[in-house]
Structures are given as C-alpha cells and as structure tokens.
Amino acid sequence: MPEPEAPPADGVVVEINGQEVVARRGELLIDAAERSGTYIPRFCYHERMRPVGMCRMCLVEVDTGRGPALQPSCMIECSPGMKVETESEATLKAQDGVLEFLLINHPLDCPVCDKGGECPLQDQTMAYGPGESRFLEEKRHKEKPIPISDLVLLDRERCILCDRCTRFASEVAGDPLIHFIHRGNNTEVNTFPGEPFASYFSGNTVQICPVGALTASTYRFKARPWDLETTESTCQGCSMGCRISIDSSRDRVLRYSGVDIDPVNWGWLCDKGRFSHEAVDSPERLGQPLVRAGDELVPARWADALGRAADALRGASSPSAIGVIGGARLTNEDAYAWAKLAKGVLGTDNVDAQLGDGLPAEVVLGLPRATIDQVCAPGGTVLYIGPDPKEELGVLFLRLRHAVENDGARLVEVAPRSSGISSLAKASLLARPGETGELVRALVATTAAEREIAGVPAEAVNAARTLLAGSKGPLTVVLGRPSLGEPIDSLVDAATAVVYARPDALFLPVLRRSNVNGALDMGLSPGLLPGRVSLADGRDWFAGTWPSVPVERGLDTDGILRAAADGRIDVLVLLGADPLADFPDADLAERALAGARTVIAVETLPNSSTRRADIVLAAAGFAEKAGTTTNVEGRVSTLSQRVTPPGTARPDWMLASELALRLGADLGFVDVADVLAEIGSLAPSHLGLDLALVQSSSDGVVVPLAAIDPPVVETEVAAAPEAEGATSAESDTDESDTDEAVPAEPAGPDRPELIRFAGAERPALAPVDAYSFRLVATRKMFDLGTIVQANPHLAGLAPGTVARVHPADADRLGLESGDRAVLRTARTSLTLPVHPDPGVPRGAVALVVHQADATVEELIATGDSVTEIRVETGS
Amino acid sequence: MARLTPENVTVALEIIDRYPRPKSAVIPLCHLAQEQDGHLTDEAMTHIAELVGVTSAEVLGTASFYEMFKMEPVGRYMVNICTNISCQLLGGEALLHHAEERLGIKPGQTTADGLFTIEDAECIAACTEAPCLQVNYRYFHRISHTEFDQLVDDLTAGRRDDIPPHGTLARVRQHIPPERKAGSVPPEDTSTPVWIAAAAAEEADA
Amino acid sequence: MAITDAPKIITSRIGLEDGYTLTRYVSTGGYQALRQALATTPAAIADEVKTASLLGRGGAGFPAGVKWGLAPGGVWPRYLVVNGDESEPGTYKDRILMERDPHQLIEGVLLACYAIGASQAFLYVRGEMALAQERIATALNDAYKAGYVGRNILDSDYSIDVVLTWGAGAYIVGEETALIESLEGNRGMPRLKPPFFPAAKGLYMQPTIVNNVETLSNLPWIVTNGGQAFADLGAETSRGTRMFAVSGHVQNPGVFEVEFGVTTFRDLIYAPQYAGGIKDGNQIKAFIPGGGSAPWFFEEHLDLPLEKTTVDKAGSMLGSGAIVVMDETTDAVKACLRLVRFYARESCGKCTPCREGTTWLERILQRIVEGYGRPSDLDLLMDVSDNISPGLTWPPRQTTICPLGPSATAPIASAMQRFRPEFEARITQAEEVRMSVPVELKAPSHA
Ligand SMILES: Cc1cc2nc3c(=O)[nH]c(=O)nc-3n(C[C@H](O)[C@H](O)[C@H](O)COP(=O)(O)O)c2cc1C
Ligand code: SF4
Numbered sequence A: 001m002p003e004p005e006a007p008p009a010d011g012v013v014v015e016i017n018g019q020e021v022v023a024r025r026g027e028l029l030i031d032a033a034e035r036s037g038t039y040i041p042r043f044c045y046h047e048r049m050r051p052v053g054m055c056r057m058c059l060v061e062v063d064t065g066r067g068p069a070l071q072p073s074c075m076i077e078c079s080p081g082m083k084v085e086t087e088s089e090a091t092l093k094a095q096d097g098v099l100e101f102l103l104i105n106h107p108l109d110c111p112v113c114d115k116g117g118e119c120p121l122q123d124q125t126m127a128y129g130p131g132e133s134r135f136l137e138e139k140r141h142k143e144k145p146i147p148i149s150d151l152v153l154l155d156r157e158r159c160i161l162c163d164r165c166t167r168f169a170s171e172v173a174g175d176p177l178i179h180f181i182h183r184g185n186n187t188e189v190n191t192f193p194g195e196p197f198a199s200y201f202s203g204n205t206v207q208i209c210p211v212g213a214l215t216a217s218t219y220r221f222k223a224r225p226w227d228l229e230t231t232e233s234t235c236q237g238c239s240m241g242c243r244i245s246i247d248s249s250r251d252r253v254l255r256y257s258g259v260d261i262d263p264v265n266w267g268w269l270c271d272k273g274r275f276s277h278e279a280v281d282s283p284e285r286l287g288q289p290l291v292r293a294g295d296e297l298v299p300a301r302w303a304d305a306l307g308r309a310a311d312a313l314r315g316a317s318s319p320s321a322i323g324v325i326g327g328a329r330l331t332n333e334d335a336y337a338w339a340k341l342a343k344g345v346l347g348t349d350n351v352d353a354q355l356g357d358g359l360p361a362e363v364v365l366g367l368p369r370a371t372i373d374q375v376c377a378p379g380g381t382v383l384y385i386g387p388d389p390k391e392e393l394g395v396l397f398l399r400l401r402h403a404v405e406n407d408g409a410r411l412v413e414v415a416p417r418s419s420g421i422s423s424l425a426k427a428s429l430l431a432r433p434g435e436t437g438e439l440v441r442a443l444v445a446t447t448a449a450e451r452e453i454a455g456v457p458a459e460a461v462n463a464a465r466t467l468l469a470g471s472k473g474p475l476t477v478v479l480g481r482p483s484l485g486e487p488i489d490s491l492v493d494a495a496t497a498v499v500y501a502r503p504d505a506l507f508l509p510v511l512r513r514s515n516v517n518g519a520l521d522m523g524l525s526p527g528l529l530p531g532r533v534s535l536a537d538g539r540d541w542f543a544g545t546w547p548s549v550p551v552e553r554g555l556d557t558d559g560i561l562r563a564a565a566d567g568r569i570d571v572l573v574l575l576g577a578d579p580l581a582d583f584p585d586a587d588l589a590e591r592a593l594a595g596a597r598t599v600i601a602v603e604t605l606p607n608s609s610t611r612r613a614d615i616v617l618a619a620a621g622f623a624e625k626a627g628t629t630t631n632v633e634g635r636v637s638t639l640s641q642r643v644t645p646p647g648t649a650r651p652d653w654m655l656a657s658e659l660a661l662r663l664g665a666d667l668g669f670v671d672v673a674d675v676l677a678e679i680g681s682l683a684p685s686h687l688g689l690d691l692a693l694v695q696s697s698s699d700g701v702v703v704p705l706a707a708i709d710p711p712v713v714e715t716e717v718a719a720a721p722e723a724e725g726a727t728s729a730e731s732d733t734d735e736s737d738t739d740e741a742v743p744a745e746p747a748g749p750d751r752p753e754l755i756r757f758a759g760a761e762r763p764a765l766a767p768v769d770a771y772s773f774r775l776v777a778t779r780k781m782f783d784l785g786t787i788v789q790a791n792p793h794l795a796g797l798a799p800g801t802v803a804r805v806h807p808a809d810a811d812r813l814g815l816e817s818g819d820r821a822v823l824r825t826a827r828t829s830l831t832l833p834v835h836p837d838p839g840v841p842r843g844a845v846a847l848v849v850h851q852a853d854a855t856v857e858e859l860i861a862t863g864d865s866v867t868e869i870r871v872e873t874g875s
Numbered sequence B: 001m002a003r004l005t006p007e008n009v010t011v012a013l014e015i016i017d018r019y020p021r022p023k024s025a026v027i028p029l030c031h032l033a034q035e036q037d038g039h040l041t042d043e044a045m046t047h048i049a050e051l052v053g054v055t056s057a058e059v060l061g062t063a064s065f066y067e068m069f070k071m072e073p074v075g076r077y078m079v080n081i082c083t084n085i086s087c088q089l090l091g092g093e094a095l096l097h098h099a100e101e102r103l104g105i106k107p108g109q110t111t112a113d114g115l116f117t118i119e120d121a122e123c124i125a126a127c128t129e130a131p132c133l134q135v136n137y138r139y140f141h142r143i144s145h146t147e148f149d150q151l152v153d154d155l156t157a158g159r160r161d162d163i164p165p166h167g168t169l170a171r172v173r174q175h176i177p178p179e180r181k182a183g184s185v186p187p188e189d190t191s192t193p194v195w196i197a198a199a200a201a202e203e204a205d206a
Numbered sequence C: 001m002a003i004t005d006a007p008k009i010i011t012s013r014i015g016l017e018d019g020y021t022l023t024r025y026v027s028t029g030g031y032q033a034l035r036q037a038l039a040t041t042p043a044a045i046a047d048e049v050k051t052a053s054l055l056g057r058g059g060a061g062f063p064a065g066v067k068w069g070l071a072p073g074g075v076w077p078r079y080l081v082v083n084g085d086e087s088e089p090g091t092y093k094d095r096i097l098m099e100r101d102p103h104q105l106i107e108g109v110l111l112a113c114y115a116i117g118a119s120q121a122f123l124y125v126r127g128e129m130a131l132a133q134e135r136i137a138t139a140l141n142d143a144y145k146a147g148y149v150g151r152n153i154l155d156s157d158y159s160i161d162v163v164l165t166w167g168a169g170a171y172i173v174g175e176e177t178a179l180i181e182s183l184e185g186n187r188g189m190p191r192l193k194p195p196f197f198p199a200a201k202g203l204y205m206q207p208t209i210v211n212n213v214e215t216l217s218n219l220p221w222i223v224t225n226g227g228q229a230f231a232d233l234g235a236e237t238s239r240g241t242r243m244f245a246v247s248g249h250v251q252n253p254g255v256f257e258v259e260f261g262v263t264t265f266r267d268l269i270y271a272p273q274y275a276g277g278i279k280d281g282n283q284i285k286a287f288i289p290g291g292g293s294a295p296w297f298f299e300e301h302l303d304l305p306l307e308k309t310t311v312d313k314a315g316s317m318l319g320s321g322a323i324v325v326m327d328e329t330t331d332a333v334k335a336c337l338r339l340v341r342f343y344a345r346e347s348c349g350k351c352t353p354c355r356e357g358t359t360w361l362e363r364i365l366q367r368i369v370e371g372y373g374r375p376s377d378l379d380l381l382m383d384v385s386d387n388i389s390p391g392l393t394w395p396p397r398q399t400t401i402c403p404l405g406p407s408a409t410a411p412i413a414s415a416m417q418r419f420r421p422e423f424e425a426r427i428t429q430a431e432e433v434r435m436s437v438p439v440e441l442k443a444p445s446h447a
C-alpha cells in the first residue's frame, strides 16, 4: 500500500468510511481509496489496464444520493459527495461471497503452487475469507499445466478468469493470441489450436496473474516466496533501463520481475530482459583469469594475469598502439574507471564503447535530449528513424503503442523495412537504403516534394510532411540505426536536417546495448572525456585530477580494428566486447584479432573473441556488483548486488584500478562509491550527482540535473549550458532538495561546455545501381547474442533468417517464395531462401543478422556507404 | 475443403461490407462456414480471421461462446428438444426421453449413421405450442411421441427436403443492390444525417 | 373482468396466409406511415411516440420516447439496434411478429431511425430462428427494390441501410449491452451500466438505441393514428395494447394481443376467448407473470391488471409478456431446478457470483431432486442466492453486472417462500433413499 499522498488541488471530495478524501478528477474509487490508505481487495483490476469489473471482489457500498448500493470500485469514478463504505456488513458479506465463489472450484494445491506464499487469492482468503467449505460437489477438472508458449505454462484449474492476461495480450502487447474460450462455468483461457502465445511480452502475464494459473518455465518449482531475497535493480537486457526486482535464493538468481515506475516501464518487461537471468549463473561463467599457453587458455592466478596484462600495456610502442573496445556491459563506475585508465593513465584515445553499429558519440550526446515520456506524450508527434523497437527495445515499443492507441500520439516512421510499429504509424515510409537523410530532408523541408524521394512517392512524402509540420508541442525524434546496411552519414544527415529545420525538436537517440549510453557519458569514445565534453574543451578541467589527457583524437572501433589488422595495435583490450560476433564487418574483426600483438579480454562469459585472447580477466557481472547505469534517455539508476560473483571474478572498475597500480598510477578508488563521487564532482554533465540522489527514488535521475543544465525545449538548438550558481558538490541531496542539488565549482577552469551537435556536411548519395540490390540488415529480439544464448529457455527462440525482397523484385527475378538465391557482395556470398515481402522497399534485400542459418555480417563492409548485393537465382 | 470456397468468399466479402467494422461479421461468417461444412472447422476460423483482420484466437473466442457453433462434426439433423419450463409442464422431458430411446443416444450424441444429434434445448420461443422441438432450427409444434417417430422415419427416408442439412439457416440471404445501398456508417463519419440537417435548417428559417 | 374490444394494433396481419409479403403489407396500408413521416419532421415523429407513452416490450419496460431522448444531442453517428433475440423462458411474440409481419417491423425501424437520426440500423434476430431470418431477408430485399429502404427512401433525402444480422445461441445476448458486444463480433458479455449506457456509449462506443421487436412494431400504427389514440388505450403507465403469451397448464395456450393496463391475469388465463382456464379443470398452483426471470405469482394475484407499476409494486414484473401457468400437479422443486439450470447454462461467465453461484445452486437442487439433499441445503440455497442478489429483494439488488445472475434466484425465493414443505419432503425422503443405497456408490464426492 503506497504512502497516502497530499491531496491534488482540483480534486473531487468523497467520503470513504466517514473520512473525507480528495480524489483526482475522473479517478477510480479503488485508486482514490488506496491513495488515502484504504485498500479494497481486487483480482481483475490492474492499474495499467482498462477496468472490466469482472471478479466483483472490489464491491463496496456506494451512495450517490439514491441510497447505498454495491458497486465495483474499479469501475466507478469518484463523484462529488459520494459516500463509500468499504467495511460495512453488506460490503463484507458480498466480498466473502465472491471469495467463496472463487474458491469452490479452485484446486487446493497451494503447497505445490509457484504462487503459494505470494498469492492474492491465498492472502485474501486469510484476510477476508470464510472458513470451511460448504461446497460438497466435485470441483471443475482440467488437464494440468499446458504449455501455451515456450516460456509460459497455463493451469486452467487455478485460473479465476480475471481477464488480466488476456487484456494484457490484446490491450498492452497487441498480441491477442490467448483468449477466453467457451461460456459461463466452462469458460477458460486458451490459445487457438496450434497457435502458441508467441508474444515477446508473454512473461508479463505470469507476473500479473493473481493466482498460480500462469507460470514461467524458467521458474517452476525453483523456490518458495518465503526463501527468496529481493533487491531492486535495472534491467541490462537493452538500453531502455526498465526497473526490475531480482529474486534470489541460496546465492542464485531465480527471477526478475518488472517494477512499476512511471517514466520508464510501468511494470512491464520484454521476455528477453525478464528471462535473461539464467545467464547469471550459467555454467559457462568465467570464475578466474585465463592466460594463453600455446594454443590454449589456462587458468592463472590474478597476480600473473594482471601482471602479464600490465606488462603488455607497458610494453606498447606508444599510447596510440593501445586500443580499447567495448563498455556497454559495464556500470557507469566501471566505464569511468576504464576511461580514466585508458585516457588518463595509458594516454590512448583509441577507445570506443560502440561496435560500429551505432551512431557517432558527438551526435548521440550532442543532440537536445528527449525523455521517453516526452516521446510518448499525449497528442505528441514522433518521427521514428531507428531500429524496430519491438525487436530491440521491447518496452519502448509498449510505451509507443500505448501513446498511439490510447493517448492520440501520431507516429511517422522512416525505415528501410516495415517494423513492429509500422501498423501503429500514421505514415510508414520505406526508404531506399542509404537515402534516409534525403527522405528526412524532404519531410522537414519548407516546400513540398515534387518527385519520388528515396523510392517513396511524392504524395506519401508530402502527407507525412504535413503531419510533422502540424505537430502540437515539440516534435520528438527517435534516432537510431534502423539497419546495419544503413550508412551512418545518411542518419547523421537526417539529424542535421531536423536540427536546422525544427529547432524545437527533441531527440531520443537509441543505441541498444545495455549501458552503452553510460559508457559514452563516461568518455569511452574517441575524442571525448567523461561528462559529454570534447578532449579539447575538457583538457584543462580534467588535467587537475587526471594524470594526463590524450593529446589528440583517437580511433573509433572501425579504425582500431583496421589499425590492428595492419599490425599497428600492440594491445587490444576487449571490454565485454565480442567484435568477431558483433562487429558488422566480420572479416575485418577477424583480421584485427589476428593482427593485434596482445589481446586482453575482460569478460563474464567466454565468446568467440575471448577464445582468441591472450589474457582473459574474469569480470563480475549483472546482479553481482553494485553501481549505476544510464538508459537511453540519460536516466541514471541503480544496479544492485544480489549474489556473489563466480569464483574470484571482480568488478571491472576494480580491474582497472589494479592495472593502474601495476602501471604506477593510483586511480584513487577504494570502493565503488568513490567512483561515483568523482563522477558527480568532475564529469560536467553529471555534476551534482551522488548515490543518495540516485537512490532517492526507483525512478533514478536524468542527467544533466535540471539545476545544472535546464533542459532545452522549443529554443533554437541547445544553448550553451551555464555553470553559474554552482556551489558545493558535497551539498547533501535528500529528496527534499534534489532539484537544488548543486555541484562543486572546482577551483580553476570553468566547467567546459557540453558538446553540441551542430550539423554535419551533406554526404554524397551513392548512385542507384539498377542491377544490384541494397542490403537491409536488422536484428531480432532473440539472436545468437550472449544474453540470449546463455539462457537455455531463450536460446532456441532465435528464428533464423531468409532473404526478403519486394514482391515486384521477386517477380522480376522469377523467384517464388522459398526458392533459394545466391546473394553476392564485393566480399562474399550466401545462399538463402527468398520471401517476397511488400514491407521491403524495391531494390533492397532484407536479412536478419546474428542468426544461425547465415552470418550476414560477412556481407557487410563498413567502409562502403551502402552494401550492394547481386541476387543470383540459384538453380 | 475447410477454408471458405471462392463462392463463399464472395458472399463473405458482401457480408463484411455491410458492417462499419469487419469484426462485426464474425458470427455471420461462422454461420456461413458451418453451412459449408456442417460444422465449424479450425481452418475456417483461421480463414475468417484473415478476412476480418483479427487473430484465429479471437474468432474462436467469439465462436465458442455461442451454442450453435459446433467445433466437431454433428448429425445431418440437429434435433433440439425444449425442456424449459413451459415445455417441461407439458411433457418436454418425456419427449426427450422418448427421443433418446428411439434414437439410442443421449443429448449431445450423434447416431452411428451420422443422421441425428439430439440436444436438451433451452426455451425456443414456442411456449404456447409445447411440447416442441426444432430440426435444424425448423419448428415442430405440439408434437406427440408418434408424430416424433413419424418425423424420424421421414427424415431417415429423405422425405423432408424442406429441411436442409445442419448448418443452413435462412435459405434467402439479404442482398443490397449497389444502386440502393446507403452504405455502412463507421464511427469516424461524424457528419450529421442529411435529413436531420435539412430539418434543422428549415427550423432555422422558420 | 375488463376484457375490451381494443383494436389489434400489431397482430392485424398475423392471421393472414400471406401477411408477410410486401404486396399484402402494402395492400393493407403498409408503408403509409413512412410516407406520412417523410412529410413531417423527425422531431414531430419523436413527439408522437412520446405522447403515445409506449413502454418498451423487451422486459425492462422503459418508455421508448424517453429512451430516444437520452442520446446526447449532436453526437453522430448514432445507431438503432433491434433486439429480436427473444429467449426469455415462456416468451413467444417477437418471433410471430418477425415471421408473419416483417414489413411492419421494418417500417417501425425506418420510422425510429428517421426520428432519432440513426445512420444505420441492425436487426438482430435470434440465431435459432431460421424462418424469421428468411422472412426478414426476403422482406428487406423486396423493400430495398421497392425503394422503401436504402438510399433516398421514396425519393426523399432520408437514406439508411437496415442490416439483417443474427446470433448463434446465447440467451444473454438478449441483454442490450451483450447484444452490442455480439454485434461487434465479440463474446456476448454485458458491459457495466454506467458507464456504458447504450444511448450514450453503445455500438462502437457511439450513441445507440436498442429497442425490442414488439416495441418497434407499434410505430406504424402510432404514426398513422397518432400518439394520443394509442395513449387513450390502457391505464396508468401502461398504454396501448400488448401481446401476452399464456403457456403451461391452460386449456388453450396462445398469444393474445389485449388492451394493456386494464385486462387482468384472470381474464387472460380463464376467459374462453383467451387461455380458457386451467387444464383438465385443475386448480392453479402458481404462475409466472413475466418470463422465467420474474418472481412467481399465486392465486391472490389473479385479479391484478396487466399494468406495469401495479405488478412491480406487487413484487414481480410483466417482463416479456410471458405468463406461465402451473397447476396443482406441478412439482415445484423440479420446476425451480429447471429454471435455475437455465440461468446456470446461460451465464456468460463474466461475474464470479453468477458464473460460480448459479451452477452451485443448480447442483444443490439437482442433489435434492435426486434424493441426496441434506437438511442444511435449504438454508445454503437461500444464502448462496443472497450472495448473488443481496436480500433477495424486489426489484433485485445484485453483486453482478447484469440481472441474469439475480434472475436465477427468483424461482428459488418464490418456491421456497411458498412451497418449502415440498423441498423438505424431498430431503426427508432423501434420508430413506440414502439408507437403502450404499453411499459410496451414489453420494456426491466431497471435493
Ligand atoms: C438477461 C437479459 C435478457 C434479455 N433478453 C431480451 C430479449 O430476448 N429480447 C429483448 O427485446 N430484450 C431483452 N432484454 C432487455 C434488453 O436488455 C433491453 O432492455 C430491451 O431490448 C430494450 O428494448 P425495449 O426498450 O424496446 O424493451 C433482456 C435483458 C436481460 C437482462
Ligand atoms: S450476471 Fe451473469 S450473465 Fe450477467 S454479466 Fe454477470 S456473469 Fe454475465
């Protein structure tokens, strides 16, 4: 039961059990009562879904002038003067009656039920229920649990028909694959024969089921609620930052559940995030360091492993002969420590947390940032240029879907292939790969398009253009990499176009990997220092605290790998990165690992790249260390330790410190809190941040803090953030004055300007080659990635890929659905079955990367603007 | 042939076109499928789902709510004997038991020759004509046991071609000639009906 | 006795062999009211209906004119839905009107839509009524061809499609909000009122007027003869004429159109021109005055007039105009079981008390009838009923969304109040049966 809150101003006064309560306009009685400290029992009602008033458990006596009558408080809006009795005799008799009715057919298998101990039905029976049963008849019998998907089982005997799972499926997820079947006393929830509940969000139904009817195959019989230990944390399945609670028992993580926070996930999780917990205690986990002895990696003592690593680093011919790739897996503290080690101690700027599959850090950090709430604002207008959220940022998809379906938000999608949100979009424009920038220019242009652009007919372009022009409130732009085949400069061009045409625009840059946003904020990117400042601007500011600051801008991952391939990299450090699997250009990654003299991998699980490393440092992973993480909107929230790491694995920040010491430098961190303290007092975008502030609410806090850097809205492109009024960083920051939380003004130079993206040169368009197709390479929620593959229950869900082409192109090539075709690029070729699909633009071939059937990555050459493919009809 | 035949797809599309929202056609289309196959097959439900743009589960959810849709094959003749109050008072139950003996099946069962299925029916709105029954939803009023036996004999001998096989309800379909069609009006069309606007206008003049 | 020679307002054609054809309809004054209406304003028609104070004939008995006024002004589109789902036990009248005088109904629909400004009408016929569907389909096809329905009706600016649609077997779909769900292609589960009063938020969440077949069949006469002529018939709140089906233990079961509000139950049940008295000269034991959902009446109620408020005050309802007569030979417990079983089978399953409670009640009664009742069962019956309809009052209070659940308790309350000894007898008799039969063989398993 939440804390009773201060009454809202424009309230409606109602009387609950003789006591006056001020409800919000249109607030449901059940909510108003709960806010004022009176909990009304319920089963079907769920605050994130439309009420149905089915279970009748929430009946209370309501008098609106016509005398008291039993009403379902979950359906009744508070009206002035309403008198409510939640404990009257009539109310209690009705509630007892409902409870008895629910129990007469409910099996008595609580002792073997996963829900036992955390079951609302059980609890309410204790609290309100009648004693022994007056029901002498045979109970309803149904076949015990039936799998309704790979992840969820359904026990129809336990089901109390509250309509929660079915409402979730149709209302929230938009996958109405489970439904009420039959009528009356024979009603049951089920799927259509042979069509499983294949929804990316199925796990939520297990969480919201008020009884043990829906259970997760990953959790069944694993534990009893009373021997669970629970901690709140933040999901690292992607960069959305969904709040979760971690349940463990006997030092093993057993379950993640969604925690309801308004700004992000509303309690929902995608199945990838929810069920990824099995990776934590995967038998594969690295529990000790490994060093290479000939062809094999053998266990070593930390002293040896770290010693060897330090020697290698010390032995590097020059700072620029050291490259550090990765960082998305790290906490903010880990990332900062490694940035400090690499840039401040080793002096190399060849550092990049991205793997060539994202956007330039200057763009990501330099655009005026929108929050998720701003993107999903009621009545708002959203220009979506990015990865399919349903596949890559599941809960962002749920938020967008809600915004469109319930809050009148209008969506314009620009993508090289239709996606999970295309059906929600007012306009979904299929842009020819490489021409996204062109199309977006036309969409924000002041004059209408006269000709087809990027393969999109002028009418369609102009319709969407009008829609964007008519946006109420700021235009929000979701910007990311819709396809690995989409050249970065085309997307940067799109951003440039919007920045100039729509100064009011706010951007949500979507980089998908866990904490990649935090890693960039912490400076794990060439040309940057922690806190969103450039090397040049930040040099003086950091010089005081850091041993040194790199002289010039270094290489990004692509550059580092090329340098390595040419033998110009002596030490390549992989910070939880697996370029062989994740870098778009697989061939380059291969040559780079061969070319680097020493490869140091800091990892939690073995992968194709660690197997090639010379030194492997075992890192503590998710749920095994405390820290903070930063989501896609710049929200910093806590990560908590729930279990101990395997063997002697250590947090990454600690490894950085120890390496530093061996190299004769002291990063100055004794524990993780020291790192955050330094971030909060030094990293310009994070000034004022400290643990108390982050922990003060499950919501975490968005940086830069308002007090430091008032968010820019509707002004022209981000005005320079001011540091004026800054005073003491140690100023205590409890809830009361968080907003005033103001940072130190360390003696010396002014706080450097946060970087701003001011637009880029317009790139040249690659001429359309009539004979070839352009590659569209997208991701699926389930693929060969580590998180998925380390989870037995998810591993099998990777769907594989086929080659999708527009039906007209298929005809042109004389290809029927299922025919195999050879796809040939400059570097190699693949043979795949073809699928005609109107959701692919003419002249493009859409493939899914990172699937078993084909290493699509091999086709991609990141150097090229677009990847041209010849489609040769097999046979 | 469990999906709808091309001819029936044409009929289905005409039916769908009569409603402001395609899903409203689900029940009529399930009847159409049952008319085609004698019962409602999974394939037909999936086909209907495609036609109206919902999931198969949604079609099943709707169809399974209603008694008349049979997901399993039933007899060529569905015999519904009313035992509700008015008929109960005048021998409805006795008639049901007689039918059970005559056909050697219990309610819900089908005779071995696949000809008859009997059901213990709820009130069929012929209360003043008790006891009564329906064969494929055609009425038989105030029916005696001997009349019942006669009926069974006639049906078995194929002497009742006025009663089509199970699944067929009305043998006449509504057809709106295009030139006479006013058109279905979806919620999005918020314009004032012409004759109302006209009347309001006159009002204003007066 | 008040047997009057009131005119036959809605059943004038049901005696005719070809009363259902367009030719016969037109030759007997059909579609004149429509022409008249088109010559005047929608408001004028609405006023006539108000003046007539025509009560809804579907069960709730709400004045049609008033209901039409409840649709929020200026909100378009709005729809008319015709409730032809007739399935209340004992009810037989809408089917007659649909099978034998479909054009009268269609004309009524056209008049209503003209008056309320409905953009489209849906005529929902009960799924089991093949002939009614066939006759209405034919009638509509003919009426469209003849220009009475569809675009620019009779060359006026009044255009509307009347869509024939039909159910598939579910009593609850007769409830107006469930009917709307069904019409949207969903499971027929009622919506909660408020907030979902059809007149404001109905079909596709638009204003929707739901009217019964008999209600609408009155409109042509009212428009032709004027609302006042209709209001001059009948008494108190019950005006015009109304159809009643008298079934059960009577000499001459049948459906009779009589003057509303003045004719008494005794008239209908005993008068030779109507039901002609109790079968085989037996005594009357009880009768249901308004369909299975209505509490039972007994001898002392025979002289009540068929008048809404009077009957309501007396503790029951005229409901759907279905009078079911039970004579002295009737087994009250079995009759009670049969009715309860109906509601248990027809519960939509949405509300816990109805879904679970009605089935529980049925199984207890079943046990009692089979000779396995226990003395405590009688109080259990009453208490379970009370948990569905608190206090077992009239009009019923309910822990459910719609009145179906509470309807299941009406026969129990009635029979137990009057014939409790019969229940007790079956239970004491049950003791003996149990002694003579090995318990484990037939006793219910104790779950
Ligand atoms: C359980 C239940 C069943 C009903 N069945 C019918 C029915 O079969 N026919 C009908 O016209 N009204 C039926 N009604 C009443 C309708 O809800 C609605 O009041 C009526 O159709 C309105 O039309 P009227 O105002 O013309 O009477 C039923 C109501 C309930 C609660
Ligand atoms: S009372 Fe019964 S029939 Fe009515 S809505 Fe509730 S469950 Fe359905």
Ligand code: FES
Pocket (backbone or CB within 6 Å): A041, A042, A043, A044, A045, A052, A053, A054, A055, A056, A057, A058, A059, A072, A073, A074, A075
């Ligand atoms: S919580 Fe209100 S009816 Fe279920």
